[in-house]
Amino acid sequence: MTEPSIAFLQYQLKAQAETIHSLKSGSGGGTYDDMEARVTRLEKAFEKMDGKFDATIKDIADLKIQTAVLAERINHLPSKEFIYKGIAGLITVMVAVSVLAPKLQTLFGVVGH
Numbered sequence: 001m002t003e004p005s006i007a008f009l010q011y012q013l014k015a016q017a018e019t020i021h022s023l024k025s026g027s028g029g030g031t032y033d034d035m036e037a038r039v040t041r042l043e044k045a046f047e048k049m050d051g052k053f054d055a056t057i058k059d060i061a062d063l064k065i066q067t068a069v070l071a072e073r074i075n076h077l078p079s080k081e082f083i084y085k086g087i088a089g090l091i092t093v094m095v096a097v098s099v100l101a102p103k104l105q106t107l108f109g110v111v112g113h
Contacts, residue, residue, distance in 0.1 A: 097104075104110075
């Protein structure tokens with residue numbers, strides 16, 4: 001491994017010094033003069049997004065409440081079993097009335113003409 005020459009090291013030192021000198025100090029400007037404007041734009045964009053996130057979180061909370069309300073309402077709807085039993089009971093009553101109709105007419109003295 002060879003060691004760099006003194007001339008090469010002096011050249012690198014001079015190049016770095018020129019680079020450092022070209023950068024501004026103190027205000028953080030330098031080659032990034034438009035950095036502050038970019039950061040300001042980003043901050044404004046994030047403020048808008050922050051408001052939108054707050055609204056989205058509120059909407060999600062509202063959806064949770066609405067979902068819970070719907071679930072509770074669904075729990076109070078009649079089940080299939082209840083509906084089937086109701087229909088079966090109604091059919092049973094209708095059949096009983098139609099079968100017993102002639103006997104009921106005789107019992108109550110209603111005679112069909």
